[in-house]
Amino acid sequence: MTEIFGVPIQALMGQLMLGLVSGSFYAMLSLGLAVIFGMLNIINFAHGALYMMGAFLAWMGLEYFALGYWQALLLAPLAVGLFGIVIERSMLQWLYKLDHLYGLLLTFGLALVIEGLFTNGYGVSGQPYSIPEELSGAFNLGFMFLPKYRAWVIVASLAVCFCTWFVIEKTRLGAYLRAATENPKLTQAFGINVPLMVMLTYGFGAALAGFAGVLAAPAIQVSPLMGSNLIIVVFAVVVIGGMGSILGSILTGLGLGVIEGLTKVFYPEASATVVFVIMAIVLMIRPAGLFGKER
């Protein structure tokens, strides 16, 4: 059996894949946080709760309405996005003139409410959600077995991340968006409906979190607390990468996922804390983050 540093290559590649999978989730969630922060100047603490909502809606769709995985992949993000728009219109829009911290506090309260409601309804234990038939099984790559679902998660999230990057950096809509981020008043003076764009941005960010949730549903058990533990790691990812650049968020997310996966192989005790340790080191060397600009 081939070994690298005393670790069988199958185990190493397996953890590497798992790392890429969790890295895909970090990338999608930190991308959503960065897009929302750019436009609304709000750190969305409810992001983890929205992600959990996406997963739960997929599960509920199957349980109560017999909606399959593929329908859920389309409908659940739409529902979460609409929910996000309602939140933006009814609450967040009153906070834009205040200190940014109020947005963080409000979304923290919302996260508690959403999580509490789901915990009350379904308990803290996980609900199983099976992998769709088309994606069960594994590819035999010769040197390792690659479960199809993991490959799909990585491909799907990369595609979504790429589309987001393309829309924001390369299209006219994205140009409006960037202009509104840079100088909302001037952009509005040019006749662009900035409040509408802010609303859609939050809706899009929420939908992205919901999409990540549906992707995660078959990979891990659907539970009301799945979002809150993840979101704190994503915060650390955001601090490491800085929220200045979209590609930066994606790369940092994927990279940290891989590092976490490798830590599981070589020093499992530290796998829960390694991202935070890296954050501490980055803060010491480059306080603005790897891709961030000092403001």
Added chain:
Amino acid sequence: MSRKALAYAALLAFGLAAPLFIYPVLVMKILCFALFACAFNLLLGYTGLLSFGHAAFFGTAAYVAGHALKEWGLPTELGLLAGTAAAGLLGWAVGSLAIRRTGIYFAMVTLALAQMVYFIFLQASFTGGEDGLQGVPRGTLLGFVDLSDDLNLYYFVLAIFVFAFWLIYRTIHSPFGQILKAIRENEPRAISLGYDVAKYKLLAFVLSATLAGLAGATKMLVFKFATLTDAHWHLSGEVVLMTILGGMGTVFGPVVGSSVIVTLQNELADKVGSLVTVIMGCIFVICVLAFRRGIVGEVAALYQRVVGKRARG
């Protein structure tokens, strides 16, 4: 005697008499969380730094104090001091990293570092993992006052609270406190006036973490155990809620806020179960949307308006 001194004397008298008509353990719990929130308010209300990881200091002190009392058999006073000192040290480490960023990033950094501390406690052997550290002896005060008696312990806890409250009050009203307020209001100007802002922020952070630790160690003494909930981010959120509900940047706000929240949790826990989190979340949302000055802030504003009207005639 001024009216202010009279008010403080009345409050102290209330504190001394409280265990006669309220269950002392509940009052002790309120005092511990009030101290925790006051320490937090020193940072949020007076320095303008939102730490989302204060439970780490609370929990660390609880664990270290518990371990010192149970395993090393230290006297109660030394055990509390050990816990408090550990929280202060951790505060120095977390603070010197966190003050490298400001605003929203500061909140995220403190939250992430606190989560790291939580994971360490989850894995470390001395904390007892999910079970927590149980059956810590309360010991005796100065070797002869038996603290296993709730009433004796109550007056010890009250003394700790009064001392820490006085310390915070003095800090806020000292030249050091004025500089902290200057940093909160306008950091660039404080820098241009020649203040070493980073140093002041760090000092405020360490002081706040130390006092949060004192609260955690005392709470451990009251309940005789330390668990992972003491270091969980939920608690970090709760102390933020107590402070803004009571009124951040006011001397009494955190005391009022924590009394309301602890009493509420105590009343509701049996009746609504896991919906408590939902209620806390709703209070959070309402506070941020409509009630940003908090209870004490609103009352003070109302008082100002009434007095102002009367003065104008």
